[in-house]
Amino acid sequence: MVPVYELREVTKRYGDVVAVDDLDLTIDRGEFTAIVGPSGSGKTTLLQLLGALDRPTSGEVLFEGDDLSGLREAELTRIRSSAIGFVFQQFNLIPTITAAENIALALAPRGLPRDERRTRVEELLASVGLEQRGHHVPSKLSGGEQQRVAIARALANDPRVLLADEPTGNLDSRNGEEIVGLLQELAEDRGQTIVLITHDPSVAQRAFRVVRMQDGAIVEDRIAVNRVASLAT
Amino acid sequence: MVYLSYMFSELRRRRGRTALTALGLAVGIALVIAVSSLTAGLNNAQASVLKPLTGVGTDMSVTRPIQVSSSSKSFQNLTPAERTQLRKEAGPGQVGFGNLKAGAKFTRTSFQSTELTFASSKIAAVSKQNDVANAVGGLTLNLTSVSGTVPKQTSTSTSTRGAPSAGGGFNGPRSIDFTSVSVSGVDPSSTTLGAITSDELTAGTWFTSTTKRQAILNVSYATQKNKQVGDTIKLDGKTYTVVGIVKSPVGGSSSNVYVDLAQLQKLAGDTGQINTLYVRATSAAAVSTVSKEITKTISGASVTTAQSLASEMTGTLSTAKSLTSKLGFVLEIVALLSSIMVASLLTLTSVSKRFRELGTLKALGWPQRAIVRQIAGESLFQGLLGGIAGVVLGLGAAALITAFGPTLKATFDPATQSTGGPVGAFPGARQAVSSAVSTTVKLAAHVSPTLIAAAVALAVVAGLASGAVGALRAARLRPADALRHID
Numbered sequence: 001m002v003p004v005y006e007l008r009e010v011t012k013r014y015g016d017v018v019a020v021d022d023l024d025l026t027i028d029r030g031e032f033t034a035i036v037g038p039s040g041s042g043k044t045t046l047l048q049l050l051g052a053l054d055r056p057t058s059g060e061v062l063f064e065g066d067d068l069s070g071l072r073e074a075e076l077t078r079i080r081s082s083a084i085g086f087v088f089q090q091f092n093l094i095p096t097i098t099a100a101e102n103i104a105l106a107l108a109p110r111g112l113p114r115d116e117r118r119t120r121v122e123e124l125l126a127s128v129g130l131e132q133r134g135h136h137v138p139s140k141l142s143g144g145e146q147q148r149v150a151i152a153r154a155l156a157n158d159p160r161v162l163l164a165d166e167p168t169g170n171l172d173s174r175n176g177e178e179i180v181g182l183l184q185e186l187a188e189d190r191g192q193t194i195v196l197i198t199h200d201p202s203v204a205q206r207a208f209r210v211v212r213m214q215d216g217a218i219v220e221d222r223i224a225v226n227r228v229a230s231l232a233t
Numbered sequence: 234m235v236y237l238s239y240m241f242s243e244l245r246r247r248r249g250r251t252a253l254t255a256l257g258l259a260v261g262i263a264l265v266i267a268v269s270s271l272t273a274g275l276n277n278a279q280a281s282v283l284k285p286l287t288g289v290g291t292d293m294s295v296t297r298p299i300q301v302s303s304s305s306k307s308f309q310n311l312t313p314a315e316r317t318q319l320r321k322e323a324g325p326g327q328v329g330f331g332n333l334k335a336g337a338k339f340t341r342t343s344f345q346s347t348e349l350t351f352a353s354s355k356i357a358a359v360s361k362q363n364d365v366a367n368a369v370g371g372l373t374l375n376l377t378s379v380s381g382t383v384p385k386q387t388s389t390s391t392s393t394r395g396a397p398s399a400g401g402g403f404n405g406p407r408s409i410d411f412t413s414v415s416v417s418g419v420d421p422s423s424t425t426l427g428a429i430t431s432d433e434l435t436a437g438t439w440f441t442s443t444t445k446r447q448a449i450l451n452v453s454y455a456t457q458k459n460k461q462v463g464d465t466i467k468l469d470g471k472t473y474t475v476v477g478i479v480k481s482p483v484g485g486s487s488s489n490v491y492v493d494l495a496q497l498q499k500l501a502g503d504t505g506q507i508n509t510l511y512v513r514a515t516s517a518a519a520v521s522t523v524s525k526e527i528t529k530t531i532s533g534a535s536v537t538t539a540q541s542l543a544s545e546m547t548g549t550l551s552t553a554k555s556l557t558s559k560l561g562f563v564l565e566i567v568a569l570l571s572s573i574m575v576a577s578l579l580t581l582t583s584v585s586k587r588f589r590e591l592g593t594l595k596a597l598g599w600p601q602r603a604i605v606r607q608i609a610g611e612s613l614f615q616g617l618l619g620g621i622a623g624v625v626l627g628l629g630a631a632a633l634i635t636a637f638g639p640t641l642k643a644t645f646d647p648a649t650q651s652t653g654g655p656v657g658a659f660p661g662a663r664q665a666v667s668s669a670v671s672t673t674v675k676l677a678a679h680v681s682p683t684l685i686a687a688a689v690a691l692a693v694v695a696g697l698a699s700g701a702v703g704a705l706r707a708a709r710l711r712p713a714d715a716l717r718h719i720d
């Protein structure tokens with residue numbers, strides 16, 4: 001089976017700064033991967049390359065077998081819209097519109113009929129446990145609720161991979177725990193492929209696989225402790 | 234609907250900026266409306282001054298001025314017959330005191346034309362020309378009448394005889410009345426073209442009969458002589474009933490009295506002769522060619538058109554007109570460009586502030602065109618808002634102009650014209666009215682629906698232009714930047 005991602009000798013430079021340095025990485029379908037590492041180690045750059053938001057300076061980023069570095073902007077846009085979901089550290093919800101409308105915005109490019117879209121938005125809200133909160137604007141929701149809306153938005157187009165950039169970074173531990181629990185659930189129950197960046201070791205522990213980066217390179221790649229334990233039983 | 238709901242909520246959130254952008258556009262649009270309405274108002278004012286003379290810009294009058302200014306040579310251009318005619322028309326008054334005894338009563342009347350007459354057959358000739366809608370003849374004469382009793386000492390009267398003052402009395406012995414009245418013969422069948430038109434009537438009616446002696450008086454003459462509709466006046470001993478009063482336009486036919494053309498011709502012994510031809514072209518565009526043709530048909534003809542009249546106009550009206558025509562357009566362009574600039578700058582900063590939001594949308598898979606459409610849509614709406622506000626402001630400005638509208642003066646000064654110049658088309662005017670003819674017009678700014686539509690369209694275009702600037706900026710955003718976070 002073709003892996004979701006296959007990165008070969010990927011390098012990304014910003015001027016003189018080498019953000020990602022000759023990196024190889026394969027991520028299979030259904031994997032829940034946490035990328036950890038100090039600031040400036042290249043985590044975010046790697047996530048942007050995975051998310052078809054940026055092209056590598058050299059090397060290949062194969063997404064389901066297609067080399068993203070060779071695609072035009074419009075094709076990258078199509079892949080982002082149909083195959084990849086994003087969750088951001090600061091939620092990046094649009095503050096002026098309701099939670100439901102935020103989710104609908106992600107569906108908008110698909111041009112679904114109105115009823116179908118409404119049903120889909122309700123399903124998504126329910127999947128993150130926010131059936132009753134759809135009509136609120138983000139500022140009326142707690143941080144954890146906002147991030148759940150963001151996850152629902154990321155899942156709107158049934159992405160093959162969910163990319164999360166410090167999803168718990170702006171949350172207190174209880175809300176952070178909720179979000180990680182939700183992501184874990186998605187991975188375990190639905191087999192959702194997830195790649196997340198985190199600073200928090202307790203978050204990283206919940207993933208199936210932990211990739212540690214330093215100076216743009218992978219210095220450690222292991223199966224998570226709890227995963228080892230659960231696999232052992 | 235999602236796009237629209239997003240757009241309006243976005244505009245609502247930034248309502249201060251939205252209002253500011255719209256206001257920037259509104260000020261520009263309001264200026265355009267104000268200046269355009271002022272220009273339109275001035276055009277209307279000029280048209281209202283000139284309209285009676287020029288119809289809708291298609292009318293002209295034709296005369297054969299005597300070129301006194303270019304020495305006696307010009308007389309040599311005339312045929313012997315014409316010279317005889319001229320002598321007859323413009324010769325010395327036939328008062329003939331010589332035959333009278335002291336104490337005897339007398340009345341002498343003479344008719345003088347300062348223009349050469351021409352045969353009324355020319356009316357038909359000109360009518361047949363291309364692009365001529367209508368042609369009507371007219372005859373304007375100065376009727377000088379001396380009446381009274383021969384004084385005992387005739388030496389006084391003879392010595393002052395040659396110096397009549399226009400329209401006024403006579404400085405000589407009280408027993409002699411010297412009157413000068415300008416009379417125009419009008420074709421009674423032509424109510425819309427001629428020395429006067431029926432809509433210039435302020436009282437009474439148009440000529441109702443060609444056989445009865447009827448006269449229409451100029452309002453100023455009627456006031457001076459204290460005559461009203463129903464009163465009678467005497468011309469060369471004949472009694473005319475006043476049927477109407479007209480207010481004649483500036484620079485135009487300021488004859489004192491208007492009578493039936495045929496009657497005047499008969500009275501003055503000028504049967505079949507006219508000295509003014511009023512011509513209406515089928516369109517304003519045809520005026521110059523018609524005018525040229527006429528000079529071929531009638532030798533020595535001088536054609537007065539709306540344009541030549543407008544150029545004769547002086548006073549605050551023409552000053553304001555030339556000012557707006559020179560500055561108005563520039564002002565409008567500057568106003569529009571600066572409001573587009575302000576709107577663009579505001580759009581640009583708002584796009585920069587929404588860096589992350591727009592980047593997020595890109596990350597979510599919004600195609601470029603959807604983002605451009607979103608920004609453009611917002612700008613379009615701001616433009617529309619600005620256009621509506623601008624129209625309101627502009628209407629307010631126009632209303633202010635009208636409310637405080639200055640009274641403009643339009644002057645036609647015969648003194649500034651060469652003898653036989655365009656206003657010479659109305660020879661009576663020069664005789665009966667001693668100096669410059671002025672009229673005042675109250676300036677009223679004019680806002681037409683077309684102007685409003687154009688203004689709103691301009692605002693929308695201006696909004697779109699600013700949106701294009703913003704959208705271009707948004708399109709260049711790298712979605713990756715949206716993910717950059719501070720850690």
